[in-house]
Amino acid sequence: MPPSRTLPPPYAGSTDTITHTKTVAELMRSRRHELTTAELRIMQAILRDYPAAGLQSVAAFAGDAGVSPPTVVRFTAKLGFPTHAQFQAQLRAEVSARSAGPAQLYATTDHTKPGTTVLHRCEQQIGCAVIDTLHTADDVDFARAVNLTADPSRPVLITGGRVSAALALYLATSLQMLRPGVRYLEPQQGARTAALLDLTHKYTVVTFDYRRYERDTVRFGTKAAGQGGKIVLFTDTYLSPLARDASAVVATSVDGPGPLACLTPAFAMIDALLVAASERDTGKGQRRLTQYDDLSHDTVN
Template sequence: MSTKTVAELMRAHRRELTAAELQIMQALLADYPAAGLQSVAGLAQLAGVSAPTVVRLTAKLGFSGHADLQARLRAELSARAAAPADLYPATADPGSPSAALQRCEQHIGRAVIEALHGADERDCDLVVAMLAESPGPILVTGGSISAGLAMYLSTCLQLLRPGVRYVEPQHGPRATALLDVSDKHTVIAFDYRRYERDTIRFGSDAAARGAQLIVFTDTYLTPLAREATALVTSSIDGPGPLACLTPAFAMIDALLVAIAERDPEARRRRLTQLDQLGRDTAG
């Protein structure tokens, strides 16, 4: 049985799903993972499809039955709530630094490959189009763990296009930013477990004001995913107790490459103008 989350499995099978099965997928993602903990009949009613359609989708995802799918969702709920202390290694033997490097090489390297290989092409294409072609302003924000990701993306995007602004993850800067948000804006929010109420509220408020919302999250999905125009997921499970953000950085780099390849002459002109303005460089 696959170790992927139910959300990952649905997104991986998206192209194989019938219209009715896609309705179930949409219903599940709109209230993930709680919607899947209903009975077959309850989920069918929520999605507006027949009970046999729910059963067929469950089998298509590789589960032996609805109870098997629900067991996976309950395990995901437990994983979402896990604190760093819960993930701390039980062993008292620290091992050698070289052994830790080897574990990280294997685990993190595999996680990066899985993130890039398993990326949802539809959502990635949509993100690239939104960030490369949208003429409106772009706001980028993150949480206590993911602020570094948000700063990195916003800094790189500013080199490639105008109108990009990083929003500090505090109430004041976010409230001020929301004052001007409209349907001309694109908002990018990073939110990884354990999910942060303030980030979810900011993203939800921006979407309510008409902004297009891009959400970067882990494979268990922030509640903000239900508001997203496009979703970019990557695992944050690492060999240690702390979140591993390397796969998320890899996803950002891949998207930046794709954005840079859209209208490369315009990107090159912008970088040339930046150099002419006398920006300090290390070389």
């Protein structure tokens, strides 16, 4: 199994810690700066079809990545797997985890842990998930996401799935106050098809897609990328299939105390992106916010 890490207590005075086993995608991104040029090619090959690409034999995978078999073995060892078989066992476990839904997770959820309350469990598990997400975020992908969403010369389309549409609406509503040209797309085929009519290479398309991944969202993102749009993907650590077409991937934990996906870490990453966007040009941002306030006061009785 890959190495785990111990997180600091989320709040002063707490003595609890929590360990988290990283996915292969997390391990690769966290060690991006340690990888050689050949190892970066391996990383890119895995992410193009994650996690299935890594389940081939060493020789077959080395051929796809354009490297030698010993380079693949050294790469997996650098990630913390003593053997390639253990590396593949982790990927197979992730394949199973990607398809797990609320019903399956409900059966493994500890609803009656003695000596704890729901609020205490949420404090520890959700708090640590947020800290973990922000602490281990990929700086390279985050910077790309900020550049692609904050650039006022690029129109931005933002959409999500049945549940993650709430994240998309939050980002769109907030980003609209900082810059022009931001549009929220309902997770409906008609709205997305109409948006594709005008989509060009000048567009940034922000998509939210979490396990179990939604076919319509992935299809829309793939078509948008095919028309030249730059995809900023918010997803979980197991990675939506849309990751292969994304210019920037913002992966967040979805682990929490209950059977439903915990999206609090995703909200935290959206807030971080908005902070970064607001700091790109404080003068224009402040003038736009002032204008927004003035218009709001004019329309409220």
